[in-house]
Each structure stands twice: as C-alpha cells, then as structure tokens.
Amino acid sequence: MTNKNIQIATFGGGCFWCTEAVFLEVKGVEKVVSGYSGGNVPGHPTYREICSGLTGHAEVVQVTFDANIISYEDILIIFMTTHDPTTLNQQGADKGTQYRSVIYYHNEKQKEIAEVVLKEVAPYYENPIVTEITALDKFYEAEDYHQNYYRNNKEQGYCNFVITPKLAKLRKLHADKLK
Template sequence: MNKLIYITLLSLVFSCKNNAQPTPKQTELLHAEPVQVPLKKGMAKAYFASGCFWCVEAIYESVKGVKDAISGYSGGHTKNPTYASSNTGKTGHAETVEVIYDPNVVSFETLVDVYFGSQDPSQINGQGPDKGSQYRSIIFYQNEAQKQVILKKKERLEHQLNSKVATEVYPFQKFWKAEAYHQNYEKNNPRNSYIQNVSIPRLNRFKAKFPELLKKDH
C-alpha cells in the first residue's frame, strides 16, 4: 500500500480528532499539589505521554536502568478511564506510560531527555498520524525539583528550535493502567501494520539518536 495512503487511512482509523474539554475540573489539575510516588525496592516511577503508548512503552523499555514500562492513562479529571472513553476527549486523559526505573542507573533528567528526543516536540494534540487530545504530549512532575528540570529542558529546546514546544507540564495525580491487550503491544504484535509502519520506525529513530542509552539486548 502506498505509504501516504496508509498514513491517511491510519489517522482516520486509529485517531479521534478532538480537543481536551476545558472543564473547570481539568483546569484545576494544573494547580493541584503533585503526588509523590515512593520508591519501591529501590525503584522509582516517572510518567510520560507523547502519542500512542505502544510507541512510548517500547522506547522506554529499551533504555538502560528501566525495569518496565506500563501503558495507561493520566492527566484527566475522570476516574477509571478506558481506551474508548479517553478517545472521546471528554475525560482529559492522555495515553501515558509509567516508567519504572533504577535511579542509580538512569536519572529522571535522562528520562526527560529521552522524552524530548523521541518525538516531534512541536506537534500539538498528537504524534505522527495519531491526532487527538488523548495523544497530546505531557510530562508529569512529582515535586518541585522535577518540575524545574522539565521547564528548563523545555525552555532550552524551544531556544534551540526557535519555536514553541507543545509539551504540557502537569503535576502528577494518578495513573490508570490500560487494558491488558495494550501491554507490551509492540513485542506481542510485531506484524501489526501500525507497529511495522509507525511504532518500529519511531523506536529505530530513537535508537540511532541515543545509542549510548540502550540496553545491551537492544
């Protein structure tokens, strides 16, 4: 299939062209106190949204020091979001990945570099063919130190690009794990057309850009 036709069809099939609803509850999230997730067996957690979580999960799982990456939803004002409900744009949630990592091996700062370096930071409400508020870019912070790291790196990137970076910066509140079939989707569905044409190329672009951050088996 012609790639242009494929991407066009993909954007229609896999995306809902919507904007997050600017409700008072959604606005309140930006001013909420961040929730700090405690270390568990020496492992920390960080949360990133930058398009389809199938892609983002695979990228972070390739990074040294990352134990696991879990697909889910965050950044919205409703409880128990699902794939179907988040696609409406009415929940405010974005497809988000929970990154479980060893802070003695990889820092939060490096994970933020991975985040900005593995997407188109200028694209609003989406990544690539995936368009809609559920695919928008968000970095979640759990304390003031993390917030400052994010803001400084975002400002530096805007200066380098001489353009606005679309990434939203949210205080972390809660992560909702996605449906079971979304977990490890790229690994479990290597022949899926989306994985072949969008997810794997995105992962390979990241690998080429940050070879020093990759695990030995990647």
C-alpha cells in the first residue's frame, strides 16, 4: 500500500457542472465538490443568490486529489485546457461574474505553480488569459442537487450540448491522465 499525498485545488471555469464532470474522470482525483467562493456577502450563499451576480461569488469546484498520482501542475493544465480562460466573466452562453475563470490557491506554492502554468499555456491562446489567481478565503458547498450533476442528468439539454463536448475535449487532450 502506498502513502497518499492528499491535496486540494479550488477553481472556477464557468458553470461548476462542467468543471466537476471533467475532474471526476481524472486519475488521482478522489472527490470533486461544487460550490461557491470569492464573494463579499455574509453567510452561506444560495444558488439563486449566486445567479443574481450580486454576491461576488464564482461557481467553483474543490478537487481533492492524490499528488502522488497527479500533480497540482497537471490538474491546472487540465483546468486551463478544458475551459476558455480568455473570456472575461463568460463561458459560452453563460455570462456573469459567477462564471469567471479563477484559481483560488491554498498556499504560496500553489500560487507560484499557478503563475507558471498560466505563462506556459498563454502562447496556445490567440487572446490574453484573464484567469484570476487569488487566495482562497472561504469555500461554500453548493446545494445537493448540484453535486454529481452530469452523472445524474446526462440526458438534460445543457449536459448534452455543453458538458459532453467538454468531456470529449478532455479525452482527446488528456487521455493519459484519465481513470
């Protein structure tokens, strides 16, 4: 039996249903929780409040992974290549600050790695990367019906037209990193 090196990454890349579905397929990922971070109102926000765009929160996922199997750098590269980090406050038809591209770092080492990864992937994009790199303050778990959304709602229109193509892109770009 090997010792695990459990770490947590938190980031937002548009709708958390998409990002969650991507990371649930990655080798070394033990758990993915959809939630909210980065807001400026007191208390535990609700999905309805987040969707108003008035709370300042982003839809995010918190990814628990074994760094002995997949590195934080690889997690970030997958994140940066499975959403569009060049559109400010938008992913596809989803618009608003809650859909911003953001990396919430848990420590200085994660911050340093995030800065390096953004510089490394920047040349692959036609437009400048707008992904924020910010210290994690608080993470609020989203309501139960948001957890494992894709797995529980594959036939839903949004899943078919938005999430399924993202998963196809993941499988094409990162087949060696999948379960």
